[in-house]
Amino acid sequence: MRDSFIVGAGMIPMGRHRESSYPGLAVPAVLDALESAGLRRAEIGAVYCGHAFGGMLTGQRIVKEIGIGGIPVTNVDNACSGGATALHEAHRAVADGHHEVVLVIGVDKLTQFGGGTLPLVTEDWEVQQGMVMPALYAMRARRYLHERDASVEDLASVSVKARRHGVANPYAQFRAEVTVEQVLAARPIADPLTLLQCCPTGDGAAAVLVVSDAVRRRLGGPALRIAASVLHSGQVIGGFRDMLRPEITFESAREAYEQAGVSPRDIDVVELHDAFSIAELVYYEALGLCPVGESTGFLRSGATTYGGEVVVNPSGGLLAKGHPVGASGVAQVVEVFWHLTGTAGTRQVDGARLGLTHVTGGGISGLDHGACTVHIFEHVG
Amino acid sequence: MRDSFIVGAGMIPMGRHRESSYPGLAVPAVLDALESAGLRRAEIGAVYCGHAFGGMLTGQRIVKEIGIGGIPVTNVDNACSGGATALHEAHRAVADGHHEVVLVIGVDKLTQFGGGTLPLVTEDWEVQQGMVMPALYAMRARRYLHERDASVEDLASVSVKARRHGVANPYAQFRAEVTVEQVLAARPIADPLTLLQCCPTGDGAAAVLVVSDAVRRRLGGPALRIAASVLHSGQVIGGFRDMLRPEITFESAREAYEQAGVSPRDIDVVELHDAFSIAELVYYEALGLCPVGESTGFLRSGATTYGGEVVVNPSGGLLAKGHPVGASGVAQVVEVFWHLTGTAGTRQVDGARLGLTHVTGGGISGLDHGACTVHIFEHVG
Known part of the structure; x- marks a missing residue:
């Protein structure tokens, strides 16, 4: 090739x-x-x-x-x-x-x-039983709160960061900051996730x-340069062995770093699949941005915003920029293109040379996720 | 490659x-x-x-x-x-x-x-005006009858052949023969096409x-061996310059024969896109099975059925075997696989060595066709 x-x-x-x-x-x-x-x-x-x-x-x-x-x-x-x-x-x-x-x-x-969440795969028996996306991620969030030294405020902080990043992005659907209190006081969607922890329609x-x-x-x-391009679908058996361990993202990321010959520490800017607040925390770990079990502290430390180790979702992510399903995977790449070529305006991640994008679609019965894609890009002058 | x-x-x-x-x-x-x-x-x-x-x-x-x-x-x-x-x-x-x-x-x-023809691309303004598939092919049929020394009986003969082939195919949706008279007496769908000249739901x-x-x-x-695999979408300008000249099939076929290093005369069995009776006649010419202008005589001569130069749609084609949209392109290949490997049962095309499949999807405003695919296969022992 x-x-x-x-x-x-x-x-x-x-x-x-x-x-x-x-x-x-x-x-x-x-x-x-x-x-x-x-x-x-x-x-x-x-x-x-x-x-x-x-x-x-x-x-x-x-x-x-x-x-x-x-x-x-x-x-x-x-x-x-x-x-x-x-x-x-x-x-x-x-x-x-x-x-x-x-x-x-x-x-x-x-x-x-009509709006709201959609039972997008109506043939699927789990969807028929109510396992729509907010419900699925809410279960993950519950598990996260149970297993980790984390609070609903930590979940809400993901949305706060996303919205803050979105303020500087003229392409974002939401461009107003929100506070942790506002996030937690928003309408509940699937407990513990509130409206402001779910990506918009x-x-x-x-x-x-x-x-x-x-x-x-x-x-x-x-x-x-497209340094890595990886696509995987989920495992049938074991995909949900551990709700906080999305195997398909772990596997896709591992393969992408290998293709690109880089390590997570080399990445300057990441656009990842924060369809819900909990998603960002879980995917920090799956993408290797921090060790497994340490995502709460990683977020709290400011490592994933401007001035930190790696800026995650400078666009505002799916939570603030928006998530028109088929568009998101390309929109992430556009955002990374702008940062790596130094044309991201007031939200520019300074000196960014390596970027990573990650989307993961579906999440249907017995499957971890229907399709996960990880790309790594290198600026080449 | x-x-x-x-x-x-x-x-x-x-x-x-x-x-x-x-x-x-x-x-x-x-x-x-x-x-x-x-x-x-x-x-x-x-x-x-x-x-x-x-x-x-x-x-x-x-x-x-x-x-x-x-x-x-x-x-x-x-x-x-x-x-x-x-x-x-x-x-x-x-x-x-x-x-x-x-x-x-x-x-x-x-x-x-619900059944019947579907306004499948509802955003398209031509579809909104009534340019659904039967209407589009009916216009071609009208033009064919106007330009060629052909009659509605010739159109009907396509369906008669398709249904006759379908009798021997246990995978066909329709397995009963029909006569020219029955085809012409069937319910009109888009004049001159009757129900029996349209592929079923x-x-x-x-x-x-x-x-x-x-x-x-x-x-x-x-x-x-996949000797040729070609995909093209339509030309914006000139696609309908001549309704009887589907440019995208001409172009895809030309490229496929070049890839495979064979000529139309070498092909033993063809599965082509007979979504409507008129389609088969037009595509004989576009696929180079007969010279342009000679499809009527080519059909009448029996060249495209058992004992002829090339058996076209031994499965019964879309008209008899059926046309579940996304399935058809693969179903054609399955049929050709069976013939080239000598496992097509009572409908076997004897000694078939080279096969061709052709599907063409869409047909939207200003475009000849949305996507045309031609494959050529060679039996390799």
């Missing part, structure tokens, strides 16, 4: 865009990505589009609107990992020499549904361009 | 399986494919699942039921080409050396909807196993 690079990135502000169609959401993100890369539309050799709820041929409908055609377009779904799975496939398509320029789109529009789109080294050199602009 | 091979194939009878879940449909097909290949479940290194309407993580839900996990599972949608796109990705994953054994699943359950699943040469040799059983 040869190297592949990200040379352009774009996204639209996450939020409620009820009037927009899927192409309406995605086209501005695609055009921004092209513009930032200095690439022309006609140079795109293939397209991967990650979405969960766009319906048939979502990618084709978007591509049509930007006026290109005659190239392979593939739509992928992997729930929350859909956008990142599209990137994984695009990386392979370039790294294996099939294409020089591949467009990756992540897009979803959740306001097309919203719409969004993001796009990146993956290219070969030859194209990157020709363009001459800033770029990220 | 190294060679990739299909060593196992399975499917369930197409039809109305209202009581089945997606895993309920797909698991028997997967187990049949594994059994026919002589592979164990634990040997599967990755999974690609093509579907249009299964909802999030359809592939993961299926894989869970067969009791495997911890491997990459990717769900792809490309409308009618979804299953074939999954095969395309699986072929790449093996040919590029990422995996030794990849499972490809195609599955869909259309009886979950139904459910189904199919699976194949794609492996490396090393695995194929170890197994020692019959196998197909």
